[in-house]
Amino acid sequence: MKTKDSFYIRFFNPFTMSYLDQIASPTLVIDEKITRANLEKMADKVQALGKKLVPHWKTAQSRIIGTWAKEYGIKEVTASSISMAEYLSGQGWECIHIAFPFNIREIPRLNRLAAQQRISVQVVNVATAGALAEELTETVEFFVELDAGYGRTGIQPTEKAELEEIFNQASRSKFLKFKGFYIHPGQTYHGKEVDKIHQESQEALAQMKAKYLHRYPNLVTRLGDTPGCALREEFGEVDELGPGNFVFFDLMQVQLGSCTKKDIAVCLAVPVVDIRRDRKEILIHGGGIHLAKDVLINEDGSKNFGAVVLLHDKGWTIPSHSSFVKSISQEHGIIQASEELLASIQVGDLLGILPVHSCMTADCMGGYLSLDGQRIDHAEGLSK
Amino acid sequence: MKTKDSFYIRFFNPFTMSYLDQIASPTLVIDEKITRANLEKMADKVQALGKKLVPHWKTAQSRIIGTWAKEYGIKEVTASSISMAEYLSGQGWECIHIAFPFNIREIPRLNRLAAQQRISVQVVNVATAGALAEELTETVEFFVELDAGYGRTGIQPTEKAELEEIFNQASRSKFLKFKGFYIHPGQTYHGKEVDKIHQESQEALAQMKAKYLHRYPNLVTRLGDTPGCALREEFGEVDELGPGNFVFFDLMQVQLGSCTKKDIAVCLAVPVVDIRRDRKEILIHGGGIHLAKDVLINEDGSKNFGAVVLLHDKGWTIPSHSSFVKSISQEHGIIQASEELLASIQVGDLLGILPVHSCMTADCMGGYLSLDGQRIDHAEGLSK
Numbered sequence: 001m002k003t004k005d006s007f008y009i010r011f012f013n014p015f016t017m018s019y020l021d022q023i024a025s026p027t028l029v030i031d032e033k034i035t036r037a038n039l040e041k042m043a044d045k046v047q048a049l050g051k052k053l054v055p056h057w058k059t060a061q062s063r064i065i066g067t068w069a070k071e072y073g074i075k076e077v078t079a080s081s082i083s084m085a086e087y088l089s090g091q092g093w094e095c096i097h098i099a100f101p102f103n104i105r106e107i108p109r110l111n112r113l114a115a116q117q118r119i120s121v122q123v124v125n126v127a128t129a130g131a132l133a134e135e136l137t138e139t140v141e142f143f144v145e146l147d148a149g150y151g152r153t154g155i156q157p158t159e160k161a162e163l164e165e166i167f168n169q170a171s172r173s174k175f176l177k178f179k180g181f182y183i184h185p186g187q188t189y190h191g192k193e194v195d196k197i198h199q200e201s202q203e204a205l206a207q208m209k210a211k212y213l214h215r216y217p218n219l220v221t222r223l224g225d226t227p228g229c230a231l232r233e234e235f236g237e238v239d240e241l242g243p244g245n246f247v248f249f250d251l252m253q254v255q256l257g258s259c260t261k262k263d264i265a266v267c268l269a270v271p272v273v274d275i276r277r278d279r280k281e282i283l284i285h286g287g288g289i290h291l292a293k294d295v296l297i298n299e300d301g302s303k304n305f306g307a308v309v310l311l312h313d314k315g316w317t318i319p320s321h322s323s324f325v326k327s328i329s330q331e332h333g334i335i336q337a338s339e340e341l342l343a344s345i346q347v348g349d350l351l352g353i354l355p356v357h358s359c360m361t362a363d364c365m366g367g368y369l370s371l372d373g374q375r376i377d378h379a380e381g382l383s384k
Numbered sequence: 385m386k387t388k389d390s391f392y393i394r395f396f397n398p399f400t401m402s403y404l405d406q407i408a409s410p411t412l413v414i415d416e417k418i419t420r421a422n423l424e425k426m427a428d429k430v431q432a433l434g435k436k437l438v439p440h441w442k443t444a445q446s447r448i449i450g451t452w453a454k455e456y457g458i459k460e461v462t463a464s465s466i467s468m469a470e471y472l473s474g475q476g477w478e479c480i481h482i483a484f485p486f487n488i489r490e491i492p493r494l495n496r497l498a499a500q501q502r503i504s505v506q507v508v509n510v511a512t513a514g515a516l517a518e519e520l521t522e523t524v525e526f527f528v529e530l531d532a533g534y535g536r537t538g539i540q541p542t543e544k545a546e547l548e549e550i551f552n553q554a555s556r557s558k559f560l561k562f563k564g565f566y567i568h569p570g571q572t573y574h575g576k577e578v579d580k581i582h583q584e585s586q587e588a589l590a591q592m593k594a595k596y597l598h599r600y601p602n603l604v605t606r607l608g609d610t611p612g613c614a615l616r617e618e619f620g621e622v623d624e625l626g627p628g629n630f631v632f633f634d635l636m637q638v639q640l641g642s643c644t645k646k647d648i649a650v651c652l653a654v655p656v657v658d659i660r661r662d663r664k665e666i667l668i669h670g671g672g673i674h675l676a677k678d679v680l681i682n683e684d685g686s687k688n689f690g691a692v693v694l695l696h697d698k699g700w701t702i703p704s705h706s707s708f709v710k711s712i713s714q715e716h717g718i719i720q721a722s723e724e725l726l727a728s729i730q731v732g733d734l735l736g737i738l739p740v741h742s743c744m745t746a747d748c749m750g751g752y753l754s755l756d757g758q759r760i761d762h763a764e765g766l767s768k
Binding site for chain 1 (some may be wrong): 731743
């Protein structure tokens with residue numbers, strides 16, 4: 001564990017103390033019940049459709065939260081870097097997928113990892129397939145990532161020669177095995193036409209599967225994004241779903257309609273260090289290095305870096321009057337506070353902040369405190 | 385040290401290998417010569433004016449870089465949290481100042497730290513002064529932070545009753561000692577009227593000093609922000625200057641005119657994982673968890689998350705044709721590449737990215753690699 005353990009009082013007696021008594025400095029609090037409910041709901045939905053859920057673990061990045069996921073039948077997870085995959089390896093996952101265009105400078109590390117853990121990677125060009133074919137000394141499967149409109153990365157379904165050459169390169173190695181096609185339709189995060197985008201992605205995957213199934217009879221198709229997987233009820237012929245953020249959700253997902261504020265499973269507990277009642281502002285120890293700098297725009301055009309919740313011994317409640325973080329710098333956050341909040345708050349109190357982007361907040365904080373006062377791990381530095 | 389050491393090849397022979405051979409994954413590279421030149425220039429300027437330089441160490445957050453600073457006569461530093469002060473303590477600093485409105489939940493920790501290291505804190509309200517007076521068991525000095533227009537935090541010079549009550553509370557404790565007045569004129573980061581803002585801050589400090597010097601004959605005034613300290617040549621009667629970012633500088637400071645790109649002392653080395661020549665895009669492993677999400681707006685209105693530099697065995701060069709990171713997600717960055725860059729680049733190559741906000745990038749990365757292949761420490765997790 002990290003030196004950040006010094007945040008917490010070392011001799012915590014769960015029978016007499018609340019988790020709140022452990023918090024002196026900014027601390028990421030996790031509600032296990034909400035996390036489990038999010039996992040269970042998605043697992044049930046995907047299972048009922050006869051598909052496999054392979055959640056993207058870049059959100060939680062945790063071994064302990066992985067043990068919760070396994071209770072809902074989840075057997076594989078996805079990492080976004082080789083270091084995160086290393087952190088999650090040896091924990092009983094049937095396979096760990098690294099959902100990032102593979103970085104060929106990391107092949108020696110991949111060989112070491114694949115000697116101990118079943119691993120799949122993602123390939124988006126011939127150069128990478130060629131280097132893997134040349135240098136792999138352990139079996140590694142690969143997905144070809146398709147770009148069905150997001151425009152960040154991936155082979156376009158029309159790039160047939162490129163795809164053929166990837167298969168051609170892979171065939172040179174007995175260690176490099178084609179597993180299937182993967183699409184991350186990240187454009188659903190722009191909040192428009194989730195149905196249409198998912199439909200197009202499903203069709204692209206179905207066409208590729210139909211085309212290549214005779215050559216690769218075990219190939220699977222995987223589609224993953226939280227807005228689509230949370231909002232939609234059917235996924236066509238896609239075999240596997242890979243959303244990540246749903247484990248915790250966040251304000252961005254609330255804005256997209258994927259969840260409500262009550263589904264958000266983590267909040268940053270922050271100490272109040274000053275109150276300016278004249279300006280209706282509360283200054284907190286909690287800034288960009290804690291929350292990250294993701295931001296939403298409120299209806300009135302103002303910026304929102306996080307929503308205030310009220311912490312209590314059993315978790316937190318969402319106040320009926322909105323207060324939010326209106327600006328942040330490296331360590332400071334300024335809350336635009338409701339009259340109700342101002343009336344009840346004092347310097348030295350703790351407030352909770354629901355994050356705009358929980359994956360980034362968890363990555364900043366590198367660990368969680370549960371409501372029963374336990375430290376929950378996060379890969380942190382390892383993921384970089 | 386952190387587990388991130390696994391990024392680097394373990395058996396590095398400095399006589400035969402370049403630091404570049406150690407880099408397989410995103411790595412923050414530091415040019416010691418540029419860092420030292422930045423330290424020396426600021427130290428010389430401040431010394432020539434007969435003032436004391438107390439740099440804000442939230443940028444470097446490093447013990448090793450602290451040893452470089454000491455060679456230029458720097459004897460005190462500033463931290464932005466108690467955990468950062470803990471990390472920097474015991475390294476021979478005459479005093480460490482925690483430049484953040486003190487969080488009274490951390491008083492037990494402050495007592496432990498102050499037993500070993502001379503510490504000053506910052507006070508912006510009566511409640512905090514009262515709690516410190518009540519609970520301190522070790523000597524701690526305090527600055528009163530003034531708000532001379534930035535509007536983030538601090539006592540306004542007109543709030544005389546509040547200030548008197550802070551002094552009154554402090555007088556109840558033999559451990560709590562008034563040290564002076566502090567202003568962080570952060571509005572200079574908005575790029576306007578640096579001279580006017582600094583002038584007003586200097587005047588506010590001078591007035592407060594004149595008013596209270598008879599009661600506190602040792603009181604000092606401190607002013608700190610990188611744009612002001614870098615751009616201006618005179619600081620009136622202010623006793624101490626406390627800029628931070630100047631140690632590394634970054635693209636934001638270039639935009640503000642505080643430095644040129646050649647003065648930026650750190651760059652993120654990133655592996656190229658895909659190239660889309662049709663779109664003039666290069667996909668890198670390097671995203672929000674590495675660079676942070678600070679962004680500048682280019683002249684044409686496009687977003688800029690970092691500028692490309694070309695890495696070589698001795699450091700990096702700034703290309704004559706601009707390429708920049710136009711979008712980032714958690715792990716991905718997309719570079720809008722010049723024709724010249726596209727013509728020379730291959731999958732698996734490394735590029736350097738000059739950060740928009742070096743303090744945040746260093747905090748994300750939690751360590752540096754020097755050009756002679758040495759690991760340079762960073763407090764990282766400790767700072768949160």
